[in-house]
Amino acid sequence: MTRISQFSGWHFGRLTHLVRHGASGYSLTEMVWVIALMGVLCSIAITQVGGTMGVSKDAVAREKLEMLNRACMPSLSAQDTRSQGLL
Numbered sequence: 295m296t297r298i299s300q301f302s303g304w305h306f307g308r309l310t311h312l313v314r315h316g317a318s319g320y321s322l323t324e325m326v327w328v329i330a331l332m333g334v335l336c337s338i339a340i341t342q343v344g345g346t347m348g349v350s351k352d353a354v355a356r357e358k359l360e361m362l363n364r365a366c367m368p369s370l371s372a373q374d375t376r377s378q379g380l381l
Contacts, residue, residue, distance in 0.1 A: 320328075
């Protein structure tokens with residue numbers, strides 16, 4: 295019993311098959327499975343990123359509105375005191 299045959303998992307089985315038969319490359323079925331898996335993973339990633347982008351845009355818009363509000367409040371309160379004749 296050789297050391298490779300002890301690990302009869304998919305990778306080692308394919309490796310010994312390639313060494314024995316001199317084959318190279320991947321079969322069409324293997325490539326289709328890999329491309330399908332990549333498509334599923336990409337679709338999951340795109341939906342996750344899209345949701346995150348919406349939340350971050352909302353947070354940035356809220357922060358900008360708060361900044362504008364803080365910048366305008368001193369001038370508005372000064373106008374209020376002037377209109378009341380306090381200054």
